[in-house]
Amino acid sequence: MSSIMEMKGVTVSFDGFKVLDNLDFCIAYDELRFLIGPNGAGKSTLLDIMTAKTRPDHGKVIFDEKINVTRTSEHQLVRHGLGRKFQTPSVFGSLSVYENLEAAIGFKTSIQKLVGKLSGEQKDKIEEVIEITNLKDLRNMPAGILSHGQKQWLEIGMLITQEPKLLLLDEPVAGMTRRERDHTGELLHKIAKNRSILVVEHDMVFVRQFASTVTVLHMGKLLCEDHVENVQANPEVIEVYLGRGRGHKAA
Ligand SMILES: Nc1ncnc2c1ncn2[C@@H]1O[C@H](COP(=O)(O)OP(=O)(O)O)[C@@H](O)[C@H]1O
Numbered sequence: 001m002s003s004i005m006e007m008k009g010v011t012v013s014f015d016g017f018k019v020l021d022n023l024d025f026c027i028a029y030d031e032l033r034f035l036i037g038p039n040g041a042g043k044s045t046l047l048d049i050m051t052a053k054t055r056p057d058h059g060k061v062i063f064d065e066k067i068n069v070t071r072t073s074e075h076q077l078v079r080h081g082l083g084r085k086f087q088t089p090s091v092f093g094s095l096s097v098y099e100n101l102e103a104a105i106g107f108k109t110s111i112q113k114l115v116g117k118l119s120g121e122q123k124d125k126i127e128e129v130i131e132i133t134n135l136k137d138l139r140n141m142p143a144g145i146l147s148h149g150q151k152q153w154l155e156i157g158m159l160i161t162q163e164p165k166l167l168l169l170d171e172p173v174a175g176m177t178r179r180e181r182d183h184t185g186e187l188l189h190k191i192a193k194n195r196s197i198l199v200v201e202h203d204m205v206f207v208r209q210f211a212s213t214v215t216v217l218h219m220g221k222l223l224c225e226d227h228v229e230n231v232q233a234n235p236e237v238i239e240v241y242l243g244r245g246r247g248h249k250a251a
């Protein structure tokens with residue numbers, strides 16, 4: 001099976017400590033994958049490796065079947081179709097929702113942006129994104145007044161305007177209300193239709209509700225990768241992750 005992201009034997013050490021240990025990990029085309037694991041398991045480091053923010057000590061990282069990530073820069077990968085969202089929203093507060101999306105789509109076409117014209121295709125794309133992110137009524141409002149959840153959706157929308165082939169989201173529902181989490185889950189399923197998405201998440205209610213295949217990382221190694229129901233029933237997973245007591249945040 002072909003993969004949008006394929007990692008083999010990836011090892012990363014910080015001060016002699018192996019944060020990722022000979023890790024094999026793949027994401028298929030059009031897949032929506034969830035990644036969980038206790039604090040310090042190496043989840044964010046795994047994203048750093050995929051986005052060329054960090055170079056592995058050993059191992060192979062191939063994006064979209066042909067791009068050698070370990071020899072590519074972060075911004076080249078963005079151009080090749082890799083999108084990453086960090087935990088805190090970074091929208092332009094003084095610009096409207098629409099203008100934020102305009103700026104995001106302009107990133108790819110800076111020459112058009114200079115003459116101040118979006119193509120019809122780009123306008124359609126922005127309308128489509130406003131629709132799926134549920135921000136229609138707020139399109140002319142400054143993004144600064146949006147709720148935390150709405151800012152997160154706008155930022156996901158800004159990434160979508162770039163048509164990433166693979167979207168990486170680090171804890172997208174942190175700080176959201178239950179209702180906002182539900183909206184986010186639905187949004188993820190909508191935008192996953194023609195692209196791959198990797199979601200790092202520790203909210204198990206959210207994971208149960210919206211995940212199918214879940215990967216569990218523990219001490220830089222793959223502990224288990226299976227359907228969410230099997231993952232939850234896996235004794236090792238319960239031991240290291242789920243069985244840490246109710247309410248314990250094991251991000
Ligand atoms: N730049 C770094 N320098 C040194 N140690 C780091 C660095 N980044 C992460 N680590 C360490 O690597 C381990 C895994 O971190 P991280 O990937 O952030 O885990 P997670 O996202 O699963 O909580 C932790 O022990 C962390 O302290």
Ligand SMILES: [Mg+2]
Pocket residue numbers: 043044045
């Ligand atoms: Mg992390």
